[in-house]
Amino acid sequence: MSKPTDLVQGTLDLLILKMVALEPMNGWAIGQRLKQLSSDVLQVSDGSLYPALHKLEQEGWVTSEWRPSENNRRAKFYSLTAAGRKQLRVEAGNWERLAQAITSVVRLQEV
């Protein structure tokens, strides 16, 4: 099984929250969008999206709804809750601070 790397594991939640913040989406679409946007850098197996999604739902950050979609099908659409929006802000802030810190370390001039 291909687990996401630790870094991704920690940030997968953040990415999913961001995705569903854009618009309500079904699981497959989230996966597609993730792959596109990250230019396939994130090595995530399609399936491992679902435990993460369900966990976010159980935490109350996202909520889901079965809705008709194209071709007469039903799909489970995930959308962000109010609590999820707050959580997204917190996690995005955390990520930016971390990224900044790491960037500044990496850019240190070697003597």
Added chain:
Amino acid sequence: MSLDRLRQIVALRLRSLFRRGDVERELDEEIRDHIERQTEENVRRGMAPGAARSAALRAFGGVDLQKEQVRDTRGTRGLEELVRDAAFALRSLRRAPGFTAAVVLTLALGTGANTAMFTLLRGTLLRPLPNRGGERLVYLRQQTLGPEGQNVLFSVPEVADYRAGSKTLSAIAEYSSVLPFTLVGGDGAPVRVRAGIVSGNYFAVMGLEPVLGRVTGARDDGRAAAPVVVLSHSFWMDHFGRDRGIVGRTVRINDNVSTVVGVVQPAPSYPQPTDVFVNVVTSPHHLGAAMITDRTHRMSVVFARLAPNTTLEQARAELGRIASAMFRDHPEAYPKSSRYAVSVTPLRQAMNERASLVFWLLMGAAAFVFLIACANVSNLTLMRGVAREREMLVRAALGGTRGRLRRLLLVENLALALMGGALGVLVAFAGLRLLVAFAAQLSPRAGEIRMDGVVLAVGLAASVAAAVALSFVPALGDGHSLAESLAPAGRRATLGRGRRRFQRSLVVAQLAACVVLLSGTGLLVRTLLKLQSVQTGVRADHALTLELPLEGSLERQLAQQPRNLATFERMRKRVAALPGVDVAALGLEVPLRSSILDFDLRAEGRPAAPGEPTPHAALKSVDPDYFRAAGIPLLRGRPFAASDGREGAPVVVLSRSFAQRLFGDRDPIGRRVAWTGEVLKFTPISGDWRTVVGVAGDTRDEGLDGGPTPTVYEPFAQEVVLGGALVVRAGSDPTLLQPAIVRAIREVSPRQVVEKVATLEQIRDEAVAPRRLNALFVAAFGTLALVIAMVGIAGVLAFSVSSRTPEIGIRMCLGADAGRVRRMVLGEGSVLLAVGLGVGLVGALLATRLLRGLLFGVTSYDPATFGTVAFLLAVVGVAACWLPAARAARVDPAVAIRAE
């Protein structure tokens, strides 16, 4: 956490738990949808449909795996597994019905005994009193500590002194009860009631509220108040059938017309059961000058409430000071030789004085039974655990973690313990009535015994604790790697050395506990036998007694003296003339019942030696036939005669040991005695000299464990008639005569109350009954323990034999015969028995010392009892070992070795 979020989380958890099917279906659908979309996407990119689908599945990364991980996010997995484990446990227990039955029964007996005893203990000893602020209530006791020390109660002036002097007591209430009262209700039929004459503040001090009407208050005190009655809750229920219209109605109490003003809440009645509470004005005696002014006229029981912010110790110290001052100021009322003392006891403790020791002992006995039961069950579990070691190893090999296996065991044991516990509670519930009857003999609070949530919770907690403990008994291959554990598992498993020692210690502990319980049983049973063999001094067979109380106040009784005497005599004659009646005799009281009258006595020409307590005896007025009817032998002189009447010279008959005490070896006939003492002047009894005309055999009226009751008999016709009693001796079963006797009495006086009809045998039995129940309870526990312990030792040996079958086979091949093998197994059992017996006897010697207060005629280390117990346990123990030993002897060496 926002409310919306919380609501979503809870809703999802509940849905996962209770709509599991829906949740799973949705998950399936979601994943199917994903695969389809991905397949379409792949086809769009130019894959063949079949390849597109497998690529989608591959990219998904294991559908079932992902599903499992999704399920993990629901947070309800533990619970789901628990349910599955429980179902599994029940299945596996059903496959071992013998084991299950043994464990459930053992635990049921253990928890049943404990739940019952705890119910008893909680209802009577542990729960706070129902009285408001009951923990601040105290009971004052004035007693003499001299050789004939007794609780002497308080007089009105004494109570007044305490009221005036005490700052640590916020209020003092008085309660007194003289002779039984007669109450005539609306239906006109007189009943005898136990009346408490109480001060107006009684209910306020006791913290008791009315459930109907009002209770008494300050306005009910004094001679100007109207006579009022407050009914006790139980009397209201039993006698007035919960009639809510009772308030305001009038009843006749003795000769007073009193108004029922209320019904008080249910509460324990101490120091004696009380049917009705009346105010002082109802009892003319309480208004008399003697009652109010005489310091030695002590009739009141005193309850008090501790003032706020004072401790019991402060109250004790203060009352001690007041008492000393009182003793100093009124030396005539407190003779030095009697050593007066006043004590303060919390009411709850005073109420439980008699019950406390017995109930705690029984609780201890029940706890022992529980321990034995647990030890036995853990043995059974241990043995089953060994047999299941392979199962556990297979489970471990298939991926069950140790924690998971432990949980499986725990769930199984929980199921067992809860079944046992539930059954035990049922057993206890069934025995509740018996329990309450038993408790009522020792505690005024028996009525409060009930099974409530706390009792059930404690039972449940005990069961769960047992289950948890049991789950850690069997080995789960501790300390071994899986491979190491698997290696020997192909062969029959045996216990490791440590576990075997543990198992044996359990058996020894069971046996020891058993010895303790059986020794206690033995001592109590011997006490019972001793008591039953005590000579009461009467011929108890074929004698019926009836009490014929007089109606109305003392004054009226005194005024009607000659008429009452004549009426009683007419009744006696009628009864004596009935066919089947040998003798009928009159007395003020019945034989073997303690007398209501007892006084100090002086003997003519015999000054008391310095320091010698004043002789004190019970007064019994009896007619000439009384000795014959009761079967009390006349040892010297003559019985009373018809000539010992009102006008004749006053005469008495003394009981044997009292005559001995007064006159030593000198002949008492012809000597003179007289009643004396402070109390006499409050009674209609005269202190005239009376001549001794006879000596009768001793009787024991104060219970069989008391000594002979010092008694002075007077002719019925020469003493005031305060009531009557008939003693009827018959040729055959006297109870058959009862209807005829009552009819004969009613022919003389249609309204005569007939009470307490009992044979002398029954009266005698009343004295033994509480002891019999003590013995019965402890014996029940002892027998339980014996059975459980025997199953335990037999089980351990059986297990040992079956795990040693190959070894026994080899021994037999090498020349051991059946007898030798049997002896080997019996030897193994005997060592356990001997050690258990030894430990148990030491424990019993220590434990039975607690029993001392309950024994009569045996010492707490009675060698005969201990010997019998040891012998019994040895015999039963060897018998229990015999079965496994015989099985060992039947081992066929060929079969045993081939099986290897």
